[in-house]
Amino acid sequence: MLTMTVIQTRLPTTRPHPRREPRRSPMDALDPTPELLAELQSSSEALESATPEEILRWAVDRFAPRFTMATAFGPEGMVLIHMLAGVAPETPIFNLETGYQFAETLELREEVLRRYGLEVEFKHPELTVEQYEAKHGGPLYETNPNQCCFDRKIKLLNAATVGMHAWTSAIRRDQSADRARAPIVGWDKKFKLVKISPLANWTKKEVWKMITDHDIPYNPLHDKGYTSIGCWPCTRAVMFGEDERAGRWSGTAKTECGLHALDDE
Numbered sequence: 001m002l003t004m005t006v007i008q009t010r011l012p013t014t015r016p017h018p019r020r021e022p023r024r025s026p027m028d029a030l031d032p033t034p035e036l037l038a039e040l041q042s043s044s045e046a047l048e049s050a051t052p053e054e055i056l057r058w059a060v061d062r063f064a065p066r067f068t069m070a071t072a073f074g075p076e077g078m079v080l081i082h083m084l085a086g087v088a089p090e091t092p093i094f095n096l097e098t099g100y101q102f103a104e105t106l107e108l109r110e111e112v113l114r115r116y117g118l119e120v121e122f123k124h125p126e127l128t129v130e131q132y133e134a135k136h137g138g139p140l141y142e143t144n145p146n147q148c149c150f151d152r153k154i155k156l157l158n159a160a161t162v163g164m165h166a167w168t169s170a171i172r173r174d175q176s177a178d179r180a181r182a183p184i185v186g187w188d189k190k191f192k193l194v195k196i197s198p199l200a201n202w203t204k205k206e207v208w209k210m211i212t213d214h215d216i217p218y219n220p221l222h223d224k225g226y227t228s229i230g231c232w233p234c235t236r237a238v239m240f241g242e243d244e245r246a247g248r249w250s251g252t253a254k255t256e257c258g259l260h261a262l263d264d265e
C-alpha cells in the first residue's frame with residue numbers, strides 16, 4: 001500500500017540532526033524476490049504523478065532507517081537536500097569524495113551544514129590521489145577513466161550503502177537517452193538496492209525555478225557555463241547549444257561514471 005502524505009514545509013534548522021544508525025551488515029541486504037520487484041513496479045507506477053516530496057516521504061516510510069542519499073551537489077541534488085531537510089532530515093546523505101572534485105563543490109558541503117544543519121558525509125577512496133596516481137604511473141582519468149570511476153566512485157558507493165536497502169538519486173529522465181528509462185522506483189542490480197529517483201519527471205527549468213524560488217544554494221560554477229559538474233579533470237564548461245552533459249568526459253565516448261548506467265540494471 002502506498003502512503004501518500006501531504007508535505008508540510010518545515011523551517012530549516014541550523015543544528016545537525018541525530019541520525020538513526022542502521023545495523024551495517026551485508027547479511028541484511030535486501031533480496032529482490034518476485035514479490036519485492038512487483039511491489040516496486042506497482043509503487044513506481046503509482047508514484048508517477050506524485051510530487052518529489054511525496055516520493056521522498058514514501059521512500060522514508062517504506063525504507064528508513066535503511067534509506068540513504070548520494071549527492072554530487074548538483075542542482076538536482078541540492079533541491080533534494082532542501083526537500084529532505086523538511087521531509088526527513090535524519091536521512092544519511094553522503095558524497096563520493098574522489099579527491100578530484102572542484103573546491104566550489106566541496107564548499108557546498110559546508111553551505112548545506114550552515115543552511116540546513118545537515119552533515120553530508122564525505123566517503124573517501126582507499127588511496128589518496130597522490131597514492132593512486134603513483135600506483136598507476138600517472139592520472140588514470142587520462143588513460144582509463146572507466147577504471148578511475150570504478151575505483152573512486154563505484155567501489156565507494158558499494159561500501160557506503162552496506163546495510164542500506166534503498167538510495168535516492170537526483171537524476172532526471174530528460175538529461176540523457178540513458179536516463180530516459182529511469183523508473184521512479186526500481187531495483188538497482190548493480191548496487192543491489194532499491195533506487196528512487198524523485199526528480200525523474202522534472203525538467204531542468206523546474207529544478208532551477210525551485211532553486212530560485214527557495215534561494216537554495218548551488219555550485220557557482222553553474223554561472224560560468226558548467227551545466228553538469230563532476231570531477232575537475234573530466235568536466236568542462238559547455239558552449240551555447242550543447243547538450244547539458246556535453247562537458248562531461250568531453251572528447252571521449254564515456255557519458256556516465258557508471259552509477260546510473262541503466263544497461264546494467
Ligand code: SF4
Pocket residue numbers: 098100140141144145146148149150152153230231232233234257
Ligand atoms: S570523473 Fe574522472 S577523475 Fe572522477 S573518478 Fe571518474 S575518471 Fe576519475
